Amino acid sequence: MSRFRRFLRTPEAVAGAIILAALIAMALSASLLFPGDPQAIAGPALLPPFQDWSLPLGTDRLGRDVLAELFHGARTSLAVGLAAAAAALAVGSVVGTLAGFAGGFIDEVLMRITDAFQTVPSFLLALAFVSVVGPSLGIVVIAIALGTWTGPARVARAEVLSIRERDYVASARAIGMHPLAIAFREVLPNALPPVLAMSSVIVAAAILTEAALSFLGLGDPNRVTWGGMIAEGRTVLRTAPFLSIVPGIALVLTVLGVYLAGEGIVETTAVRRGLQ
Amino acid sequence: MSLLAVSNLTKRYRRGGKSIAAVDDVSFHIDPGETLALAGPSGSGKSTIARLVLRLVEPDAGRIEFEGDDFLALRAAALRARRARLQMVFQDPLAAFNPRATVARVLDDPLRIHGIASRSERPRRIAALLERVGLAAELASRAIHEISGGQRQRVAIARAVATKPTLIVLDEAVSALDVSVRGQILELLLDLQRQERIAYLFISHDLGVVRAVAHRVILLDAGQIAESGDARAVIDAPRSAIGKALVAAAPRLHGTRR
Ligand SMILES: Nc1ncnc2c1ncn2[C@@H]1O[C@H](COP(=O)(O)OP(=O)(O)OP(=O)(O)O)[C@@H](O)[C@H]1O
Numbered sequence A: 001m002s003r004f005r006r007f008l009r010t011p012e013a014v015a016g017a018i019i020l021a022a023l024i025a026m027a028l029s030a031s032l033l034f035p036g037d038p039q040a041i042a043g044p045a046l047l048p049p050f051q052d053w054s055l056p057l058g059t060d061r062l063g064r065d066v067l068a069e070l071f072h073g074a075r076t077s078l079a080v081g082l083a084a085a086a087a088a089l090a091v092g093s094v095v096g097t098l099a100g101f102a103g104g105f106i107d108e109v110l111m112r113i114t115d116a117f118q119t120v121p122s123f124l125l126a127l128a129f130v131s132v133v134g135p136s137l138g139i140v141v142i143a144i145a146l147g148t149w150t151g152p153a154r155v156a157r158a159e160v161l162s163i164r165e166r167d168y169v170a171s172a173r174a175i176g177m178h179p180l181a182i183a184f185r186e187v188l189p190n191a192l193p194p195v196l197a198m199s200s201v202i203v204a205a206a207i208l209t210e211a212a213l214s215f216l217g218l219g220d221p222n223r224v225t226w227g228g229m230i231a232e233g234r235t236v237l238r239t240a241p242f243l244s245i246v247p248g249i250a251l252v253l254t255v256l257g258v259y260l261a262g263e264g265i266v267e268t269t270a271v272r273r274g275l276q
Numbered sequence B: 001m002s003l004l005a006v007s008n009l010t011k012r013y014r015r016g017g018k019s020i021a022a023v024d025d026v027s028f029h030i031d032p033g034e035t036l037a038l039a040g041p042s043g044s045g046k047s048t049i050a051r052l053v054l055r056l057v058e059p060d061a062g063r064i065e066f067e068g069d070d071f072l073a074l075r076a077a078a079l080r081a082r083r084a085r086l087q088m089v090f091q092d093p094l095a096a097f098n099p100r101a102t103v104a105r106v107l108d109d110p111l112r113i114h115g116i117a118s119r120s121e122r123p124r125r126i127a128a129l130l131e132r133v134g135l136a137a138e139l140a141s142r143a144i145h146e147i148s149g150g151q152r153q154r155v156a157i158a159r160a161v162a163t164k165p166t167l168i169v170l171d172e173a174v175s176a177l178d179v180s181v182r183g184q185i186l187e188l189l190l191d192l193q194r195q196e197r198i199a200y201l202f203i204s205h206d207l208g209v210v211r212a213v214a215h216r217v218i219l220l221d222a223g224q225i226a227e228s229g230d231a232r233a234v235i236d237a238p239r240s241a242i243g244k245a246l247v248a249a250a251p252r253l254h255g256t257r258r
């Protein structure tokens, strides 16, 4: 409980948590508050915000409800960001653990593969992957994860290299435990904290990458995305700047919220570990 | 026939470009139910021998025969199965356990891995093991970091005896404990040995303890055997230079009786 209280005493963390909570509420309530297709025409085109209270944020070039799009976009952003980060962390931890624990040839091969992925800028990798395979939500998630798993893999490997020399790993071998069981039951869980500490940065980056892909028209065409909304708004930037500004602010706030809340969690748990 | 026969065991480590023999052509044997002590100054290769005997590291040369078989020839699954017969207790009872483990999980592992008891039977076995090492069965649900150092070392011993081994390697197993707890743990080890005829490879730098518990002793110096023989005879009248130095440095050797 004291960890929670320490979290509450960090103002940035609380601000992050509030933003994140609002975002999750938006994502979860999207289809309740705005049932039906958010991409359907809801009123006259290019209605400015705060004019008509049934369309509080106005409408876009095609007369779609901006607020509805914003809510449904929150869903896509969060889903893609979390799924891509989870995939990257999972793949990275497994690869890093195998490399660090097995050592020798397996380590060499896995780390060369990691190097290869790391030398390509992750956004280019995602761009290339989606262009080749085609845009859909699942593909976007994989595309983002492809470029981000290398960081967690390196951190996991470094941690595993130190853990595998500990006595309890020797004990596990001495009682005859299978090497894979040792790697994944004894070593991996203890190597996770520094890997998980990267998750806020990874989620934030994944959300930005998704927005950038959508901005370039490589997002799932059947979903509203903030990146897509910004791209849409760009064509009428002079006359209706709010169409780009509203999703832009949402994006900035989201990334900020994820980052602050994540850092807050890391901070409070790290302090706790430091005290022990 | 001896339980463990080690011959010409050698292990070299590279340090700063040149290779140093941590264990240099060492041969010894242990009989069933016997305690053989390894003593020697820091860095003399005691822990390396322990790890070699357990095949936690592989030797550069030499033979290890365990229960009549070529232990170094065992591979993968055969080696893991044989490990049930050859167990280890480490010096630091906190480092020897997964920091996330509970007492029950620690004792469950060997029972499960070696198919000693069915899932439904294991809680009872765990309780019996705890009782065997003088702990309350209720301790099973505790996390490893929630029990005392002495209790932890008893759990380590319980884990080691769970698979009914014939040999346990004790690397400074009582060195980290304070004196009163140390006496109790030594008592427990001797009791287990009497009842189940377990042999010990007992590593210690404390010649008083060695004299009290070991049948025979090997004094190591820089990876080589400097002197060996009956524990009391060697410690009461060391012939090697390192033996004399160790005895001279040991506090209150006299008055300890096995
Ligand atoms: N993994 C390793 N890599 C390099 N050198 C090692 C390694 N393990 C042990 N050594 C070296 O081998 C020698 C013997 O070490 P060992 O740990 O067996 O000594 P010890 O007798 O157990 O000492 P202590 O009483 O301090 O525990 C030392 O010189 C040590 O530095």
Ligand SMILES: [Mg+2]
Residues within 6 Å of the ligand: B046, B047, B048
């Ligand atoms: Mg040692």
